[in-house]
Amino acid sequence: MERITLAHGDGGQLAHQLIADVFVSMFRNDRHAKFDAATFTLDPHELAMTTDSFVVKPLFFPGGNIGKLAVAGTINDLSVVGAIPKVMTCSFIIEEGFPICDLKTIVQSMAEEAKKVNVEIVAGDTKVVERGSADGLYINTTGIGVISHSLEPKICEGDSVIVSGSVGDHGVAILVARGELGLVSTIESDCTTLYPLIAKALQASQRIRLMRDPTRGGLATALVEICEDFGVTIELEEERIPVKQEVEGACELLGFDPLYLANEGKVVMIVPKEEEQAVLDALRSQPEGKAAAVIGTVRAINKGQLLLRTPLGTTRRLYRLTGLMLPRIC
Amino acid sequence: MQKAVNITVKGRVQGVGFRPFIFALAQRYQVKGTVQNNMDGVFIHIEGDAYAVDQFIHSLPMEAPRLSRIDEIIVTLAQWQAFEHFSIIPSERTGSSSLVIPIDTAVCEDCLREMYDPDDRRYRYPFINCTQCGPRYTIIEQLPYDRPFTSMRSFQMCERCAKEYEDPMNRRHHAQPIACPTCGPSVALLKRDGQTVQGDAIQQAKQYIRAGAIVAVKGLGGYHLACDATNEQAVQQLRMRKRRPHRPLAIMAASLDIVEQLCHVTAEEKQLFISPEAPIVVVKKRKNTMIAPSVAPGLQTVGVMLPYTPLHHLLLDDRLPVVVMTSANRSGVPMIYEDDQALRDLQGIADYFLVHNRPIVHPIDDSVVQVENGKIHFIRRARGFVPDPLETKYDVHEIVALGGQQKNVFAFGRHHQIFLGPHIGDLEHVEVVEHFQREYEHLRTWMGVTPKTIAVDLHPNYETWNIAKQWNADIVAVQHHHAHMVSCMEENHIHSSCFGLILDGTGYGEDGHIWGFELLYGNASQYKRLGHLTYTPLPGGERCIKEPWRTAVGMLGHYFGEQGYALAEKRFTERAQEIRVLKQMIEKGLHSPLAGTCGRLFDAVSAFLYVCTHSTYDGEAAVRLSEFIDDTKIYKTYPFQIKKQDEWEIDLAEMWQAIWEDVEAHEQVNIIAGRFHETVVQASVELVRLALQQYPTYERNIVLSGGSMHNRYIVKRLRQELSKLGLCVYTHQKVPCNDGGLALGQLIIAAHRRDRVCV
Ligand SMILES: [Fe+3]
């Protein structure tokens, strides 16, 4: 099997070969590859730009791999601020000895994911590091988009909180894929590009106030941040939050809360109550949005608290994910 | 010779018939002057014959009313003012407030006699009261305690009541909640839709309860849910509707005779039943009792109280001798006390609502006590005791202690007084945090102090941190078990260093692990840990507390490795697959915090013996395990080891081995449970013995604290065995040994740290 060697990163012949065989051929961006930097024209609009590094373990998991995640993640970050994703760059740090066929699979799925939404991957970089100084492969992606909808986060009392589907899928899929826990589950990561779904929602309502993709830290952490940043109090209804049974089961066993598990293909939105149905219908018309649901309400424009109404009729306050999960019950 | 003096009486002197008592005393000794309530207590000016004045001063503390408690009497010579009479004058609302908030008490004998007298104008009146009984804390809006500042202010006294109220010789003189059928509050029985049921409300409610219905009853400190305690079906129905599968329910019996028919009652327990505080007393059920099994399933004991309001007395009698009387709330949130909330939140739980129109200002739960070593032992300190202050030798002024996460109680320091607030509950719920803030704010206003120092438990995730950070004050973080220890020291007036044996549930330790089985030595300023139970993992974290079988897996795995997991799989066969995952979690250190706690140890053994693998209420696994043993016996101990690291560590591998062998040999659960209890005792005692050996100069006092000290066998045996080592053994009698007593210790510790900072 062909593997990455240190020479693949020295800028010489092997490096050129690798770039030509793997990246240029798959990303089909030979136009830009001839120059030191990519050049392109964008409409004279407000732009959005984001960058993110991906270090997920394992690199391949049910429902995706690190490449798909890296492209989808950056496209999603652009999409939730109301931008049309246009171009992106990617940078690889590869451990010596990494199988080239695996690299090809990863790059292939990056290309596919980008193509779905006509995003061009216009520049890239590859570094090879010695065996042991990286865990297989890391990817960094940077993306630029053109703002199509200026979101005005003027959140009002009575606004609805909508999530586009079940939460915690990615978190559980990764735990299972690591194989360390002996957990058995058919759950797949929800890793996907959200742009088409979000575009549909934006078409359906001009008044979507705010969107977030609840990745690390889960739905709860994303909403706590919204509550604090905008000083609003949101009350979620536990029973209305979609959680797949397998996710629920795994969480019960591990003592985790699905609201804190990572998602890679979900968007949470705040919309005016009267637009709720239109947005919901738009989301549900797409396969990734089938399980979209209204999960809560903006209760007040003060305090900045995220509350969870339990099925027993009591209320809990939720905080950001903390690394420290020690029992508090005496 | 003539003499004039001013007398200030501090303590619990308002709302307890103090001024009429002073008036009568003045009449007796023929002295003139005035008596008045003010923010400081009761202020008296008397003048007359010098000998009579001295007699007056002498008799005052000797004959004070039963509900009063005098903390201080200050007598100063005064100017002669030539009064012609002795009179009671209106309250003065100025002055620094050191007065005590009066507490609620059970209806007194005199009032009951009148209530059952067909010729009395308050015949069968459910709100009869006098200066010696009735509502106080629960109806007070502002201090000092005076009718216009209570929820009785909307009831205009009728002429006859007003006359009694004004008459200094009447036993209702200045009884602020004075009322009669003409002018006072009234009861009504409502259907679920809020419609009134026609007829005598109480009699109708009684009929419905007898027929198996569940009736919400508005009492003194909040709503209860009542049903016939002898009707198994009704009790099961209540459990189902309240979603409370096992947690024992309190009952109310019509009379002490009935209690004695149902339960074994000792002389000390009898005293508690009939005391003015009228708490729930946990007593042993008789065999073949008519109490429905579902009231306290699987338990030998039951919590019983006597009727404490006139309304309760009218509801219960020979035709309805015993009812379940459990506080009405959604599980984990505060007791319901407002009428509209009751109608809304108890839809689907209560069939009828027995309500009245005297608003409850401050909800308060029933106190729960048991007798231990002939003395009162608090499980919950609330109605009848709160907010009566404790005196301390330390200056605790302007310190607030926020208590624990669960069974929360906060404490307020004013000069040398400590006010423990009401039982607040579990701060997990927002409703409880709001309740905390409301009650805290009231008490703060009443005290007239602003906290400068706040004591908070060390646990970084306790809700109390969020409360503390909102205020502008110094925060002192206090280790959980140090607070337990100092709480017990303080109430026993131990001020120099001593040992503290803390057997508890879970508390955050200085090393970031979970503590709860510690031997400490120290005082309020500092302590050191001498020994503890070996740490074992809790796979799934907090989930272990609801699922004790997990804790058992963690312990077996820790002590015996592969063999231990295999044993766990054998014991919890249906969980074999999950156990394999837990094993991986433990080995990878994923969400498996380390803990050495007595509460979790009880859980693990309880689960291993199949007594309780899933817990539905606080401490269920431990409570049900201890129900198997006979606390009049002494069991044999299992073997164990104490290893010396930096600190001593109790290693229970040998005990687990022996338990397993006993299980294999089909030994009875009660024997195994008994031996386990004794092992906890012996391991603790051995730890202390080693410490005494190594540190011969240490003071020979030891305090016992922590939630596991509710266990009668453990406490009794520890007392016996530790005494044999020459130690004086101290336990809690004023505050609970559980987290309900935590704030007291936190407050004293904060007082010491603050002083150190200042010096
Ligand atoms: Fe505790």
Ligand SMILES: [Mg+2]
């Ligand atoms: Mg991102």
Ligand SMILES: [Zn+2]
């Ligand atoms: Zn009375």
Ligand SMILES: [Zn+2]
């Ligand atoms: Zn009247």
